[in-house]
Amino acid sequence: MSDHTFPTSSSYTDPDSFLGPDSFVGPDSFTDHDFEFVAPGELGPGQRWSTWDDIGVLAGPEPWPDWLITADAAVDTELGILKTGKEADVFLLERATPDQSCILAAKRYRGYDRKLFHRDSGYQEGRKLRRSRDRRAAAKGTRWGRSVEAGQWAAAEFGYLSQFASLGLPVPYPVQLDGTEILMEFITLADGTGAPRLAQTRPDRFRLETYWEQLTQAMSVMAGLGLTHGDLSAFNILAADQRIVIIDLPQAVDIVSNPQGVEFLARDCRNVCAWFTARGLAADADALLADLVAQAW
Numbered sequence: 001m002s003d004h005t006f007p008t009s010s011s012y013t014d015p016d017s018f019l020g021p022d023s024f025v026g027p028d029s030f031t032d033h034d035f036e037f038v039a040p041g042e043l044g045p046g047q048r049w050s051t052w053d054d055i056g057v058l059a060g061p062e063p064w065p066d067w068l069i070t071a072d073a074a075v076d077t078e079l080g081i082l083k084t085g086k087e088a089d090v091f092l093l094e095r096a097t098p099d100q101s102c103i104l105a106a107k108r109y110r111g112y113d114r115k116l117f118h119r120d121s122g123y124q125e126g127r128k129l130r131r132s133r134d135r136r137a138a139a140k141g142t143r144w145g146r147s148v149e150a151g152q153w154a155a156a157e158f159g160y161l162s163q164f165a166s167l168g169l170p171v172p173y174p175v176q177l178d179g180t181e182i183l184m185e186f187i188t189l190a191d192g193t194g195a196p197r198l199a200q201t202r203p204d205r206f207r208l209e210t211y212w213e214q215l216t217q218a219m220s221v222m223a224g225l226g227l228t229h230g231d232l233s234a235f236n237i238l239a240a241d242q243r244i245v246i247i248d249l250p251q252a253v254d255i256v257s258n259p260q261g262v263e264f265l266a267r268d269c270r271n272v273c274a275w276f277t278a279r280g281l282a283a284d285a286d287a288l289l290a291d292l293v294a295q296a297w
């Protein structure tokens, strides 16, 4: 898939330079393992060692998909920015070993520009920052506070993605969470290019119906868990050929415990119904809402 040079070197030349005096290992032990030593300088610009195994990095739900690269000797290469959003930027990243590679979407929450943070506090009701130091910092909008908030949004989105992916809902598979960065499955068309947002597409009647079917089915499962997306529209749904994939989930709302829960659900219903109706499939937002409310209680 890629033609970038993979920095491998099988030559560890001087074991004493990286083994301390207490870590003497007999010659036999060396032959037990496939030892590879790669000097840090061999990584090119825009490359890093795979962070998959780093301390503090949370892995996505098991079973891991077979395309996922879990080797810690993998290298991540930045491929550039896919899209700048209001709270986060989405980059493309290739994670590769010498014989396997996959492209991932890296969603990185920005922690430094409060003006760009548009999610209103309604989403946050019922969620508390545990450490009072973090709470005060977030309230004051200090640099630290903003990075705490960005990490919170990332963790919230990763949590919902994990929960929904485990249930087989159409969301990108969440690969890992590392602070303010989520790595997830890159949703593509058959030709490998990024899938467009539903809003950019003009599906024919048959496809429109299958999209509607998939979407309302997913919304119904979410409602059964007591949840709604919270910012659902044709802009946060990707159209990947015959299937739709729901993205951008940090603000999912608990329909029951959030005092504005039903309002968020109603708005999600209105947004998607308006889009389907405009494309020629009459969709009744009130009927959908009633249906989903019944799932939640």
Ligand SMILES: Nc1ncnc2c1ncn2[C@@H]1O[C@H](COP(=O)(O)OP(=O)(O)OP(=O)(O)O)[C@@H](O)[C@H]1O
Residues within 6 Å of the ligand: 082, 083, 084, 085, 086, 087, 088, 089, 090, 105, 107, 172, 184, 185, 186, 187, 188, 194, 195, 196, 197, 235, 236, 238, 247, 248, 249
């Ligand atoms: N997993 C993915 N696969 C393919 N494309 C993606 C993926 N995640 C995000 N994108 C693209 O990046 C865009 C922004 O992602 P997302 O909506 O999650 O972030 P955002 O910061 O909320 O953006 P916005 O403010 O535009 O809603 C999406 O509209 C989509 O085009």
Ligand SMILES: [Mg+2]
Residues within 6 Å of the ligand: 085, 235, 236, 248
């Ligand atoms: Mg979005």
